[in-house]
Amino acid sequence: MDPKRRCPVLPDEITADEILARLPAKSVVACRSLSRAWAAALSSDDFIDLYHSLHGGRLKILRLHEEAKSYTDRHGAAPPDGMPLAISAASFPRMVKVFWEDWQTIPILLTTQCRGLIIVELNPMGLLYVCNPSTGQKRELPQGRTTGCGRNRDWMHEYASLGLGYDVRSRRHKVVRIYHKGYDGEGRPASAGCEVYVLNDTAQSWRPVRAKPPGWVHPYKITVFAQGHVYWLAHRKHHFYEGYTRPSEMFIACFSVSEETFATVPPPPGVDSETLSKQCLTVLAGRLSLFSWGCPDHGQRYDVWLLRDYGTNTGWDLHCRIDVATASLEVYRFLGPRYDVRHVDSYPPIIPLAIVDDGRCILLARSELPDKICAYAPLTGDIENILDFRSLQTLDRTPLEFAVYEESISTLGRQTCKDIILTSSPSTQALSLLLHLIPEHTLPSLMCVCRSWCTTIALYLRGRASR
Structure with a gap:
């Protein structure tokens, strides 16, 4: 080639928009460390939006797993192609097992993915993390307002529920936290509030929101972000019987991430508040x-409804209906009930993961002990096995849960300061100094004294484990 025809310098817009924007997320994050100019360009909101426009919608599968050892540790080789990304207790700091040695640490998914980010809770400690599965980055969320209450049986209503959304105006992710405190004599929340945590914000703390949630949000179902809103399945009352509670007057609650206001969404036609208990919300x-x-009658039926729009044209479209009674034998084997679903009010036995192949197929997985992922074609009624963990022989145990995510280069902000002595109260400073003199085996019992002691001791144990 004639040297005169070569381009002496590749234009910056070609480098960023046509080359770097098409790289995997981990490669883009690595390129940020090459120079200050690249770090500023590849971390800008415009480049992040460009990257999302190119990679958004190209969903990948991840699995939450209780097995701490990776495939490489057990087999000495890389996992086979097509094996979903794994999130396990080993993905998080070792500190979380110090004071719960007798308990098995497992990750629990709290939200669907929002522009590549998810929120995971580590049980039984209750530590909350925002995670970017594409880059492996994670950030621990600070503790929010307490939900404690003093009356008997209020422990049933001392909980909080988290949602993750994206504000298109500020171009920031927001974590929405709804918390409840007790109940009144009629089964309604005695006190409920909401607060917001903005990622990459200078405040790095929860900010209270004036809007109040319209009722109890379901604490054990995944929250969803779609069309600018965070959604929960909720109920207005609790009926008490034999020491337990039963929800009534269920509805769909939503929170506008930009306006920071609450509203409700009418259910699809034929779905009332009674049957909402046998539903799950997701994003397709x-x-x-x-x-x-x-x-219905003697069979089992699944309906997939899609919200048309939020606003003046709010409505639902029936994407497909799967009648197991009239389906093929392969569909019945995968979707058929393992138990009598008429006596179950919790989570559906099958959950949808994504709509793929230009809307022609739906990826489905079991919600309890999922061992395979199948693609169901509504037009033909055929079902195809996409991934079967029983045949891979790569895992010692069945995954806990499947989820989807998309490539993202969103940063999670700087980590909070670990030196709590500089910014804490005198009593906390004194406790931090005394921790060096107290035997380590007594620290777990001290964590039960109060919330501030729990945080202080947890940070101390984390610092010792990292040395």
């Missing part, structure tokens, strides 16, 4: 989806 094709299940 970028829209809020209600996955309903039930037992």
